[in-house]
Amino acid sequence: MELEEKLAILADAAKYDVSCSSSGSRRRNTPGGTGNASWAGICHSWAADGRCISLLKILMTNACIYDCEYCVNRRSHDTPRAMLSVEEIVRVTMAFYRRNYIEGLFLSSGIIRSPDYTTELFLQVARTLRERERFNGYIHMKAIPGTDARLLEQLGRYADRMSVNMELPSERSLRLLAPQKSRQAILSPMKFIHDRLTEAEEEKRARRKPAPFVPAGQTTQLIVGASGESDRQILRLTEGLYRAVGLKRVYYSAYVPVIRGAHLPVIARPPLLRENRLYQADWLIRKYQFTAEELLPETAPDFDLELDPKACWALRHRELFPVEVNRAPYEMLLRVPGIGVQSAIRIVKLRRYGWLSADSLRRVGLVWKRARHFLTVKGRYYGGGPSLRNDLVSVKTQRAMREMSLFEGQV
């Protein structure tokens, strides 16, 4: 098979993995070396269905000894197979880099022979790129559940980021849809990476230089909608993973019904709006100090697809509003729909010079149409009335529609 043909198959097979993001790594070029990695990271684009696609985001092979029911690469799926050799991956990466097509490599793979064998091939790619080619660009590698910790340790010396895909949110779903995987086998490499990163932090605190190990941390991916878990279950798992193994990001991938399976739901389209709500809630947990329990209590275990999670929370807690914008603590301003981190910081800064009026508020960048329902300004309330839900719904719905139409026609 020609290289181009292999690349077409393997790049296409990689598009369902969304756990790629290059932010968080800085690697300088060295004299005589090639490339660098910056905070801005890998160039990526968006597929028609809204998925992030790196320009060199490939699988080493789409052949796999496992048979996960939701996966196009599963052993029992009748699809053309291809495999790139270590040299081919290195050659393509360097050629694309030199032509400025890419800023790094995101390499995943089906499992060949065993997790250890597959990881040894990853290791050869990473080592060849870094040591022989002196490649200083960004490298994101998969950590395959079941891989020996010594191999992960070696791979981590060369990779900027690693990801272990959780894929399914519960042990029960794993048993049903990915019987060769187990929760324990997935959590174990996550924990190993976390422990190594913690050790590196301790070394730094003791003013010693730690051995290089995945400086951009680890991520994971969860498939949304292939199994029956509620949004609450998914979000609580996310929160637990951030806490327990210090993930940089959890990526959500709306289940795409490209193949049939006895245990898979029959749906016409991927649940993209649900995926979007999860990203919003995830952001609120990481940046706005919300908890999963607050966003999705037991009584409301799934997102309202018309309203964003913060607006839903605010509507459930009308007793806390309106807050006076000139007095409310920063943490409370962050909870007002329509006020983001930047506008909350600006409000707090401007308050030092005097009381803010409704006019000056509009200049701090908040979304007045939404925020006015939850604020008083110098004691005056500008919101209420029958437009409350409409103001919240229409803005979010319009934005979602705009985003959906933006995705269409790209890449």
Ligand code: SF4
């Ligand atoms: S192990 Fe990965 S590549 Fe193999 S079938 Fe499962 S999800 Fe697909």
